[in-house]
Amino acid sequence: MTTTTVSPIALLGAGPAALALAIALRRAGLQPLVLGRPRPRPATEGLSWRVAQGFEQLGCRTALSLLKAPWRRVSAWAGTTVEMNGEFVVERQALDAALWEDARRAGVALQPALVREVEHRGEGGWRIHWEDARGGSHVTRAGFVVESRGRGAPKWAADQAAAAPRVALCRAFTGARRGRRTTFTESFEHGWAWGTLDAAGAAQVQLVLHPDTLKAHGGDVDAAHAAGMHQLPMCTALLGPSLQPAGGTAVRGIQAVLRGGTCLEDGLRLGDAAYGSDPLSGHGMFEAVSGALAAAPTLRTLLERPADAQAAREFYAARAREVFAQRLQAARAHYAGETRWPHAPFWQALQAGAAALVPVAQPQAAAIAARPVVENGFIVRRRVVLAPGHPRGVRFIDGVDLPALHDALRGGAPDPSMETLAAQLHQPPGAVHGALRWLQAQRLA
Ligand SMILES: Cc1cc2nc3c(=O)[nH]c(=O)nc-3n(C[C@H](O)[C@H](O)[C@H](O)COP(=O)(O)OP(=O)(O)OC[C@H]3O[C@@H](n4cnc5c(N)ncnc54)[C@H](O)[C@@H]3O)c2cc1C
Incomplete structure (x- = not known):
């Protein structure tokens, strides 16, 4: 017999992406249901301080307790050996179990489940068919689904880009x-x-x-x-x-892959289910956790502020595309540093144009434009500074609103003092000075 339950938000998977998002949503007062099974095989992986910071931000004490001190890190690349910043080393089954425990402590509804099939019967009409540990069949009806079952998750649309496996x-x-x-x-x-x-x-x-x-x-x-x-x-x-x-x-x-359909009206893809980068960068877990921190305001906006839904979808899809492109470029630059075996198939294939996989339009000159940004846990359109290297825009430097500073410079008296600007923007003069220098470097002041 199949039992049927209803949940407004279902997160599929039990890896860092699903569990980090579940905790972030719970902290924002939402009640997601996690339907996932533990990863079946062990794996040892490295993670950086930035992942640890993400765990800290989400209060993942059990996961943090596994990290201990960072390990020494040595690299022999292109004939040169260097010692670099350390990294943490974790056994992934243990880390994922610790995150599951952190999610439980955060009050997340967790259901060990093997998801068999996901049906999408129109907007808000998801049906997830899953099996419990005893093989019992269940259906959960959900209004919103987050696909976070890793790199093997079924596609929602054709891939936007895929590098060679x-x-x-x-x-x-x-x-x-x-x-x-x-x-x-x-x-x-x-x-x-x-x-x-x-x-x-x-x-x-x-x-x-x-x-x-x-x-x-x-x-x-x-x-x-x-x-x-x-x-x-x-x-x-x-x-x-x-x-x-x-x-x-x-x-x-x-395989570095950017999946299609990263953000729908009633669903989004997260972690490796959205995009996977080359493990050379060691960023997989960082992307899962930082992606979850971007997914939480996106999801809240889609559910609670329909007027800003389009901005939320734009924000999430553009972020996935740009981060994926940045990671590809960084990996490619690193590989390009190794020139000793130009004819070996591994190196030859890598240097053949991977960065062209996802063109991201780069602003040629700095300009002010409205773009979706995160504000108070939601996505809203705000004015930002678009600049070369910053295609999604920069809104604040040192807490100073850059477009507001730009307006103050244009609209006020010529050559205003730092104190005048600081008083106008309600920010300390030192911070305004830093923001002004940044605008000057972009030729906007
Ligand atoms: C060889 C290799 C080395 C890597 N090394 C590193 C590294 O050193 N550092 C690093 O940061 N990243 C590394 N990565 C990348 C990292 O493993 C992933 O980016 C990261 O695990 C993504 O997290 P996730 O939660 O999106 O997906 P996953 O961690 O893959 O989690 C997916 C979850 O979904 C569950 N699931 C799958 N199917 C179902 C189903 N049908 N029903 C229910 N649950 C299901 C799985 O059991 C799992 O819990 C490496 C990847 C590879 C391939």
Whole structure:
């Protein structure tokens, strides 16, 4: 027998994207229902301070307690080895379970569920067919759906952009040299490696390869991984000579993709279900959490302020497109720094125009225009400064409203003093000075 329930907002998935948004919505007084199952396989991933800040902002104490101190980070790229800012290392099943617990503590309604099918019967008419842990069938009717089931989530529309797929092979080892907890990145002829070494000598090495490299090994993932390990001098020196595999090689697909239909009137896509970036940037979890912080005001506006719904949809879709394009460009610039194997298929394919996948119109000169922005938890149209490098606009510098400062400069007495401007804008003179300098750099003052 199938049971039917009703929920105004259903979030599909149980990863960082779904859980961060659920907490943000709950804090804003909404009651979303999370329908998700835990990720089926373990994975070790790195995350930055900015993700930790996102967890802090959302009060995710259980997740934060897993992070401990950042690990030392070493990179051997383009023949140069450098030590960089540290990163946190987490086991993803543990992190996702911690976020689930944080969502529970925040009062979110959580339903362990395997979502089987999602029907969209016109605006506000979603039916989610799901199974509980005992295989019981259920239907939840929802007015708004957030698709956050990761990179494998069903599409709502054709992809806006998709880069060539890559494959990641990850293997765990024991017997590595004991020492400081370290993460490392190293480029080689057939791709690049990211790995971790803990203080007890346990290590993980993840190789990112062109799919043809795997084919060249007849699909034997252990052999392909072992061959890659032989091409990593920095990794070999760091891990030492007594390394022993602990289990087989796990495979994960990789593809930078911007999905279509990121924001509908009654639904949005979030995290990897909206866009996925190259793991070289290590930004996947950051995008999930920062995307959730942008999705919350978008969703509230769509539900509570129909007059601003169009602005909300524009805001969310433009953000996804621009962030995706920025990540692609950053990854491409990083790959371009490695020039030692220009004819190797991995490097050749990467340098062949990935950044052109999503053209984002860049303002040629600074100008003032109305654009959707976040204000008090909702999306509204406000005047901002569009400038080269800032296609969605900048509204405040040091708390000073830039268009208001621009108006004050144009409309007031010639050469006003900083004190006069500060009094007019109700901001301290130091802040107004900073904002003025920014406008001057854009040739708007
Ligand atoms: C090889 C590789 C290495 C990476 N390394 C890093 C890294 O070091 N740092 C980093 O920040 N990011 C990394 N990423 C990216 C990161 O894993 C993702 O960007 C991030 O997990 C996205 O979070 P999400 O919540 O959108 O999706 P996911 O974390 O994929 O969560 C999706 C959730 O939906 C659930 N789900 C799926 N299908 C169903 C269903 N039918 N019913 C119910 N629930 C379902 C899943 O179980 C899971 O809980 C890496 C990715 C890859 C492929």
